[in-house]
Amino acid sequence: MRKQMERVFDELRDLQRLASNIARAENYILRVVSTPTLGNSVVPSSIIHVRRKLGRVNIELSTQHSNEMLRSLVLREADIGITLQETLHPDLVCEAVYSTELVLIAADGTWDSAEISRPLSLNSLGGVATIGIATDDNLGRQIDSILNQIEPAPEISTWVQTYWIARELVSGGEGVALVDAFTALSGGPSIQVRHLAQALPVTLYAVYRVDGAQDVVRRAIQDAVETTAANLIRSWHTGACECGLT
Numbered sequence: 001m002r003k004q005m006e007r008v009f010d011e012l013r014d015l016q017r018l019a020s021n022i023a024r025a026e027n028y029i030l031r032v033v034s035t036p037t038l039g040n041s042v043v044p045s046s047i048i049h050v051r052r053k054l055g056r057v058n059i060e061l062s063t064q065h066s067n068e069m070l071r072s073l074v075l076r077e078a079d080i081g082i083t084l085q086e087t088l089h090p091d092l093v094c095e096a097v098y099s100t101e102l103v104l105i106a107a108d109g110t111w112d113s114a115e116i117s118r119p120l121s122l123n124s125l126g127g128v129a130t131i132g133i134a135t136d137d138n139l140g141r142q143i144d145s146i147l148n149q150i151e152p153a154p155e156i157s158t159w160v161q162t163y164w165i166a167r168e169l170v171s172g173g174e175g176v177a178l179v180d181a182f183t184a185l186s187g188g189p190s191i192q193v194r195h196l197a198q199a200l201p202v203t204l205y206a207v208y209r210v211d212g213a214q215d216v217v218r219r220a221i222q223d224a225v226e227t228t229a230a231n232l233i234r235s236w237h238t239g240a241c242e243c244g245l246t
C-alpha cells in the first residue's frame with residue numbers, strides 16, 4: 001500500500017512539472033541535455049559551432065545520466081538529449097548520429113610507439129590493474145560483461161560511475177580502462193589510447209520528443225554533434241588530434 005501511494009505521489013509531481021514546463025514554452029530556450037562523457041567532449045564544441053552558424057541563439061546545456069535524461073525529455077524539461085545509450089520510449093525518437101568504438105586507455109608511457117600502433121587483444125588484460133565501470137546502463141553492462149569473460153580476470157580494485165572519472169584515474173597511473181572513444185579523446189591529462197583487436201561498437205544518439213517541432217536550432221545541434229564527433233575521430237585516426245593524448 002505504501003509503495004502504491006508513493007507511486008501516485010510521484011506521478012502527481014511529474015504531472016505538475018509537465019504542466020509547468022509547457023507553460024514556460026513561450027519563453028523559448030533550446031534545452032540540451034547530455035551524458036557527462038559527451039558533456040566533456042562533443043557537445044560543448046557543437047554548441048560553439050551552432051552559435052557561429054546561427055548567431056546568438058538561446059541554448060541551455062546540462063548533464064544527466066541516460067535514465068534521468070529520458071525522464072527530463074518526457075516531462076519537457078529538455079528538448080534534445082545526446083547519449084551513448086539507445087532509448088526506447090513511445091513518446092521519444094532515438095536517432096543514431098555517429099558510430100565509433102570502445103578503446104583501451106592507459107597512462108603515459110605504458111606502451112611504446114610500436115606497441116600502441118597494434119590493436120590489443122582483450123585477453124591481454126588478464127591480471128592487469130583495471131578501472132571498473134559501475135554505471136547501470138547498457139554500455140556499462142557491456143563493459144562489465146566483457147571484463148567478466150577475460151581469463152584470468154583483470155584486477156579491479158576501483159569502480160567508478162562515470163567514464164570521465166575512469167579517464168582521470170587512468171591518467172594518474174591507477175590502471176587501464178575500457179571507455180568509449182569520445183571519453184578517451186576529450187580534453188584533460190595526457191593518456192595513451194589503443195585500438196582493440198575485437199571491434200566493440202559504440203553509437204552516439206540524439207533523443208527528442210515525437211511531438212517536438214522540427215526546430216531549426218535543435219536540428220542544427222544534432223548536425224553539429226555528428227560533424228564534431230566525426231572530426232574528433234578522424235583527427236585521432238590521422239594523428240592530428242590535440243586531445244591530451246601522447
